[in-house]
Structures are given as structure tokens and as C-alpha cells.
Amino acid sequence: xxxxxxxxxxxxxxxxxxxxxxxxxxxxxxxxxxxxxxxxxxxxxxxxxxxxxxxxxxxxxxxxxxxxxxxxxxxxxxxxxxxxxxxxxxxxxxxxxxxxxxxxxxxxxxxxxxxxxxxxxxxxxxxxxxxxxxxxxxxxxxxxxxxxxxxxxxxxxxxxxxxxxxxxxxxxxxxxxxxxxxxxxxxxxxxxxxxxxxxxxxxxxxxxxxxxxxxxxxxxxxxxxxxxxxxxxxxxxxxxxxxxxxxxxxxxxxxxxxxxxxxxxxxxxxxxxxxxxxxxxxxxxxxxxxxxxxxxxxxxxxxxxxxxxxxxxxxxxxxxxxxxxxxxxxxxxxxxxxxxxxxxxxxxxxxxxxxxxxxxxxxxxxxxxxxxxxxxxxxxxxxxxxxxxxxxxxxxxxxxxxxxxxxxxxxxxxxxxxxxxxxxxxxxxxxxxxxxxxxxxxxxxxxxxxxxxxxxxxxxxxxxxxxxxxxxxxxxxxxxxxxxxxxxxxxxxxxxxxxxxxxxxxxxxxxxxxxxxxxxxxxxxxxxxxxxxxxxxxxxxxxxxxxxxxxxxxxxxxxxxxxxxxxxxxxxxxxxxxxxxxxxxxxxxxxxxxxxxxxxxxxxxxxxxxxxxxxxxxxxxxxxxxxxxxxxxxxxxxxxx
Numbered sequence: 001x002x003x004x005x006x007x008x009x010x011x012x013x014x015x016x017x018x019x020x021x022x023x024x025x026x027x028x029x030x031x032x033x034x035x036x037x038x039x040x041x042x043x044x045x046x047x048x049x050x051x052x053x054x055x056x057x058x059x060x061x062x063x064x065x066x067x068x069x070x071x072x073x074x075x076x077x078x079x080x081x082x083x084x085x086x087x088x089x090x091x092x093x094x095x096x097x098x099x100x101x102x103x104x105x106x107x108x109x110x111x112x113x114x115x116x117x118x119x120x121x122x123x124x125x126x127x128x129x130x131x132x133x134x135x136x137x138x139x140x141x142x143x144x145x146x147x148x149x150x151x152x153x154x155x156x157x158x159x160x161x162x163x164x165x166x167x168x169x170x171x172x173x174x175x176x177x178x179x180x181x182x183x184x185x186x187x188x189x190x191x192x193x194x195x196x197x198x199x200x201x202x203x204x205x206x207x208x209x210x211x212x213x214x215x216x217x218x219x220x221x222x223x224x225x226x227x228x229x230x231x232x233x234x235x236x237x238x239x240x241x242x243x244x245x246x247x248x249x250x251x252x253x254x255x256x257x258x259x260x261x262x263x264x265x266x267x268x269x270x271x272x273x274x275x276x277x278x279x280x281x282x283x284x285x286x287x288x289x290x291x292x293x294x295x296x297x298x299x300x301x302x303x304x305x306x307x308x309x310x311x312x313x314x315x316x317x318x319x320x321x322x323x324x325x326x327x328x329x330x331x332x333x334x335x336x337x338x339x340x341x342x343x344x345x346x347x348x349x350x351x352x353x354x355x356x357x358x359x360x361x362x363x364x365x366x367x368x369x370x371x372x373x374x375x376x377x378x379x380x381x382x383x384x385x386x387x388x389x390x391x392x393x394x395x396x397x398x399x400x401x402x403x404x405x406x407x408x409x410x411x412x413x414x415x416x417x418x419x420x421x422x423x424x425x426x427x428x429x430x431x432x433x434x435x436x437x438x439x440x441x442x443x444x445x446x447x448x449x450x451x452x453x454x455x456x457x458x459x460x461x462x463x464x465x466x467x468x469x470x471x472x473x474x475x476x477x478x479x480x481x482x483x484x485x486x487x488x489x490x491x492x493x494x495x496x497x498x499x500x501x502x503x504x505x506x507x508x509x510x511x512x513x514x515x516x517x518x519x520x521x522x523x524x525x526x527x528x529x530x531x532x533x534x535x536x537x538x539x540x541x542x543x544x545x546x547x548x549x550x551x552x553x554x555x556x557x558x559x560x561x562x563x564x565x566x567x568x569x570x571x572x573x574x575x576x577x578x579x580x581x582x583x584x585x586x587x588x589x590x591x592x593x594x595x596x597x598x599x600x601x602x603x604x605x606x607x608x609x610x611x612x613x614x615x616x617x618x619x620x621x622x623x624x625x626x627x628x629x630x631x632x633x634x635x636x637x638x639x640x641x
Contacts, residue, residue: 015052018095025098031091034084041066043395056146057165059092065167069568070399078565089145111151112144115197131191135428139177142170154199163206169561178203212328215290221306228309232285235358236278288350295320313355313364318371321347326378338378345381348372392571392578405567406579410447413440413563414506417514427521432562434518438531439563441510442573444503445482449598450577451497455484457556457573458537458546461511462528466545471530477508487544524549531556581606 015038022032039046041063052058064085074080119137124130143151146165149158163174182202188195217225237245242263249259289309296317297303306312322344329338338344348368355365372379396403405412413436420433445456459482461471470488472481482497489495499507511530519525524532527549535552551559560573571579581595588594596606 013054013095013099013101014050015054016046016049018054018092019046019049021095021098022091027091028087031087034087035091037071037084038063038088040071041068043391043398054092054095056089056092056096057161059089060146060165060170061167063088067564067568067570069402069405069570070395072568073401076566077568081565081568108147108150109144111197112140112147115151115194116140116144118191118194118197134426136180139173139180142166142173143177151197152199155201156203159203160206175205178205212291212324213294215294217286217290220290220293220303224303224306224308227307228286228289231309231354231358232282234360235285235354236281237357284346284350285354288347288354291325291347292317292321292351295324309354310359310361310364313351313359313361313367315367315371318351318367319374322371322375322378326375339380341378342380344375344379348379392575393582395570396579396582402569403579403583406569406571406576407447407583409563409567409569410440410444410503410506413437413443413566414509416566421514431518431521434514434521435559435562436566437510437514438518439559441507442531442560443563443576444499444506445497446573446576447580448499448503449495449497450580451484451495452490452577453556453573454490455488455495457529457531457551458488459530460528461530464528464545464547467528467547469528471511473508477505480504480507531559 019032019035022035027035036046038052039049042052044052052063068077068081068084072080072084116137119132119140122131123134123136124132126133143154143162146162147154147158148161149155159174159178163171166174181199184191184194184198185202220228246259246263250256289312292312293303293306296312296314297306325344325347326338329336329341329343336343352365352368352372355361355368417433417436417440420436421430424430424433442456445451445459459471460467460469463469470482470484472483473479474481478500480499482499484495486492486494515530515532519527519532524534527533528547529550531551532549533551533555534548535550535555536548537546537550538553556573564570569579577599581599584595584598585591592603592606595601596603599606
């Protein structure tokens with residue numbers, strides 16, 4: 001959740017005024033209840049609603065997307081959230097219209113209604129004579145709900161506004177809407193009844209503003225890449241390389257004193273920790289380099305004239321890259337706040353390593369240190385990032401029933417998937433139900449032993465040449481073991497996950513029954529991954545020949561979001577680690593060693609994240625509440641590793 005990013009004191013009505021208006025004007029009791037729930041959904045008190053702007057764009061980006069499990073225990077949270085959002089959205093439009101801030105939309109909606117009605121009447125199977133495929137009208141629904149202009153009057157400026165206010169899912173619908181409008185306008189002779197209802201122009205989908213311009217490494221000049229790769233090779237010089245180099249220098253007749261001094265200079269004053277994964281380290285160096293070049297080279301001029309890597313390390317380039325990173329974070333509703341992100345820490349760490357061990361240039365190293373000092377407030381190392389952990393602890397403290405929802409997540413998602421699959425009559429419905437089964441399996445693993453997302457979604461159920469499987473069934477349907485060797489884990493630890501009981505049954509049903517069905521439905525011929533797709537792993541492991549066939553990051557987040565709509569937890573895959581740690585401390589207060597073992601961290605990191613007052617208080621509160629309402633839950637938790 002990032003609602004705090006947009007809380008401000010700007011002019012315009014605030015949410016507490018909207019709530020007062022709803023109570024005074026006789027809005028329905030259910031609508032008032034939903035408006036009152038907004039504070040809890042955003043983790044605010046009712047008095048703090050004066051910080052929340054009354055704005056439809058803010059509502060769609062932040063409030064509508066906020067977790068709903070803290071304010072509802074409905075058996076169908078997804079439907080409850082949609083219903084609640086619809087009530088607040090409709091009342092919000094009435095409030096804005098009453099304040100003269102938004103015109104009544106009856107006339108605006110009329111054109112959309114006619115266009116949508118025509119499309120719906122002619123949807124179906126094209127092979128059977130239908131004009132349009134099923135769900136062709138769906139992108140028009142979002143535009144009808146958000147647009148301030150009638151459909152024929154819709155222009156690029158209004159489309160851009162809708163784009164700025166939309167969530168990531170909403171932007172997907174807007175892309176489809178733009179594509180549909182273009183198709184319909186080209187077919188004006190085929191569908192004349194529809195042509196008169198359409199906008200008068202096609203729409204250009206804006207470039208994503210919250211993501212940096214991508215610079216493929218191969219797009220840089222060949223001579224620059226060759227120079228940079230040589231510097232990276234020097235940076236990653238292994239002990240065996242140093243030995244060979246020293247022997248070669250001795251054969252050339254150099255003094256052993258000179259050779260020893262140069263080796264000491266290469267290693268540096270501090271002991272250098274050699275990376276366990278060379279490919280990952282190289283990827284980090286390349287990312288840091290393109291990050292440094294992005295703002296100092298405009299897209300229209302390209303990288304012509306780019307010389308050596310050493311020339312790129314200017315103070316202006318470092319300053320510009322930092323300023324752009326902070327500005328992107330501040331402007332985006334989806335990126336982390338700049339003072340809560342470790343991106344700058346990662347970039348500076350890689351650049352410092354290159355300067356110290358590759359370029360071995362004290363002046364460049366001093367520049368990096370100075371610029372890092374200028375932006376010290378935004379250079380946050382991962383071990384300092386306890387905000388997520390504290391937020392999860394606080395959420396469980398205020399809504400302890402969410403802890404039970406987390407532990408029961410695999411079973412709940414599995415039941416919903418089974419019911420939806422039995423009722424599914426279209427490929428779309430089957431696909432959705434099968435993806436819910438995949439999410440149930442992912443939760444079965446996370447609740448057993450919360451993995452880092454990179455490991456969770458790279459789990460392999462079949463070996464390939466040079467790459468063993470991770471998943472082994474000890475007893476089918478009853479006990480599965482998932483094993484990651486040290487080369488696959490971020491900090492080099494070996495991780496073993498034991499999935500037992502009902503969670504094992506859910507995992508077995510996904511792997512043996514629903515996974516093949518989803519692959520067939522999506523046309524995926526083969527994949528060794530437990531969660532199959534068509535993408536290639538983003539960062540390949542040096543010790544393994546990871547094959548293609550995994551899910552893309554976007555598909556993973558869509559899958560997880562689909563499950564979270566049913567659970568209302570508001571957790572990301574990584575935040576499951578924080579939730580599991582909090583529950584374990586509720587079971588075993590003060591046992592940071594066990595928490596560290598389960599999360600494959602050090603005890604020091606576990607204490608830093610979960611040893612503060614908020615974490616301990618949350619554990620106590622969760623324990624008391626769960627013992628009162630779910631007396632068997634701790635027995636279940638103790639059976640977990």
C-alpha cells in the first residue's frame with residue numbers, strides 16, 4: 001500500500017467532508033458504512049481523513065485497490081470489495097456534482113450505453129456468425145465509468161487523463177479500448193450503426209511514466225561495451241585469476257614487491273567479499289551502468305560518441321541519475337517512496353565496487369562518495385528496510401483475524417477454485433479458476449515456509465539438462481519436499497521446504513491435475529516449472545542452466561492479485577515472509593533463531609526486522625486473539641518447520 005504517497009494538504013475537498021455530506025444528505029446506510037471503512041482500509045483514523053483528497057483518480061488508484069480483508073469477513077471478499085467500491089464511487093460522483101466539481105454524467109453515459117449495447121448484442125463465437133468475440137465490450141465499461149466526455153467527444157487529452165488516473169489493471173483495459181476504437185473506426189462500412197457512436201480520432205497510448213526508459217545493453221556502442229566488460233572482469237577477478245596474473249608478472253621479470261603491492265591495491269583495504277553468482281553480479285554492474293547513462297544521454301541523440309566506462313562517471317551524470325530516480329518514485333503511485341526504496345543503495349554499491357576494484361580510480365571513488373552523501377536520505381540498504389515488516393505486524397495487531405486468513409489461505413483459495421472450475425462454462429472462467437488453483441499452491445508453499453519470490457516462482461517440478469528439479473514427493477498428496485541448493489538462494493543458504501497435510505494435497509492437485517489443464521488451455525507445450533509460462537528467467541544462475549518456460553513478472557503479479565482479491569490480506573509474495581515471522585513469534589515468543597532459520601536469514605536480521613516493540617506487541621496481540629477465536633491454529637503452526 002502506498003496511499004501515504006499522495007496524502008497532502010492541497011486545496012480541494014477532503015474525504016471527511018465527503019463523509020459528513022453522506023451522513024447529512026441521507027445516503028443509504030450501506031453506502032455510509034462503506035465510506036466509513038475507507039479509513040481502516042488505508043490504516044488511518046477517521047480524524048485523519050482530512051488528509052485524503054476527494055478525487056476519482058485517487059480513489060481508483062489507492063482506495064479501490066486497498067486490501068478489504070481488514071474491514072470485511074465476507075465469504076466472497078472479491079465481490080464484497082467490488083460492491084463496496086461501487087457504492088463509494090457512485091456517492092463520490094454525486095458529491096462532486098453537488099459541489100459543482102463534476103457535471104452530472106447521465107448524458108455522457110448515454111453514448112457509451114448505446115455502443116456497449118450494440119457490441120454486446122453481437123458478441124459470441126465468430127465462427128458461428130457473431131460480429132465480435134466475447135468480452136469485446138469490457139474495455140468500454142471502464143471508460144464509461146471514468147470519462148467526463150461523451151464517447152463521440154472523447155479526445156486524446158481526456159484519454160491521457162484516464163491513463164494517469166488508472167491502476168495497472170486499468171491501463172491494460174485502456175490499451176484494449178484504444179485498440180478496439182481503432183478496429184471499429186477502420187470497419188466503419190461494416191458496422192455503420194457503431195461508427196457514428198465512436199470517437200472521432202484514434203488514441204495514442206502514453207508511454208509509462210513511472211518506469212525508466214529501458215536501455216538494452218546491446219544498444220550501447222560495441223567499443224564502450226568491450227571496455228566496460230573488461231572493467232567488470234577486473235572487478236570480478238577471482239583468487240585463481242590473481243594467482244595466474246601474479247605468476248605471469250613474475251615470468252615477465254617484475255619485482256615481487258611491486259606485484260604484491262598491486263595485488264593489495266586491487267583487493268583494497270577492506271576484505272572483498274567475492275560474489276557467489278558471477279552472472280548476477282554482471283547483471284547488476286550493467287544495470288548500474290545503464291542507470292548512470294540514461295539521464296546524461298537523450299533518446300534522440302543516442303549514445304554516439306560514448307567512449308570508455310571511465311568517461312561515464314562524471315559528477316553531473318551521477319547527480320542527474322539520482323534526481324531522476326527520486327522524481328520517478330515521487331510521481332508514481334506504484335513505485336516505492338524514494339526514502340523507502342533500496343534502489344539507490346543498490347546502484348551506488350555496484351558503482352562503488354566498479355570504481356574501487358575495476359577502474360581503481362580514487363577520484364571517481366571520491367565523486368561517488370560525495371554524490372552518495374548528497375542523497376544520503378534516499379540511500380537505504382535492504383537490512384534497514386523494516387517498514388514492510390512493521391506494517392505487517394501492525395496490520396495483524398489491529399485485525400488478528402487476518403492471521404487466521406493467512407494460515408487458511410491455501411484451503412480457502414483451493415475451495416474457491418474447485419467451485420469456480422465446476423461452474424465454469426467458458427475458457428475465460430476456466431482460466432481464472434485454474435489460476436486460483438495456482439495461487440492456492442503458491443500459498444501452500446509460503447505458509448509452510450515463506451520463500452523469496454524468486455525461489456517460489458522458479459520452483460521446478462522436472463529436471464532439465466544441467467538443472468535439477470526442486471520438488472520431490474515423499475508421499476503423494478501427503479508430503480512434498482522442495483529443496484534449493486545454496487547456488488539458487490540469495491544469501492547462499494540451502495533451503496528445504498516441507499509441505500504436509502492439506503497444504504500438500506492442494507499442491508498435488510495443482511501439479512498433477514490443474515497445472516496440465518492450464519498449460520493445455522494456454523497452449524504451453526512443456527515447462528519444467530511448477531508455475532509454467534513462456535518467459536525466460538530474468539537473472540540466470542551461474543551454477544544452473546535455467547531453461548525458459550517460467551511465468552513473467554507481470555503474470556506472477558496478476559496471479560497473486562487474483563488470489564488476494566479473495567483473501568483481502570493485501571500481502572505481496574515477499575510480505576508473506578513478514579506475516580509468517582510474526583506468527584512464529586506469536587507461537588514461540590523471542591525465538592528469533594527459529595525465525596531466521598525458516599526465512600533463511602541470520603538471527604541478527606530477524607531481530608532487526610521483528611525485535612522492535614511493534615513486532616513483539618503484535619505477536620502478543622495476535623496470540624491472545626487467535627487463542628480466543630481459533631484455538632487450533634497454534635497447533636497447526638507448530639507443525640510447520
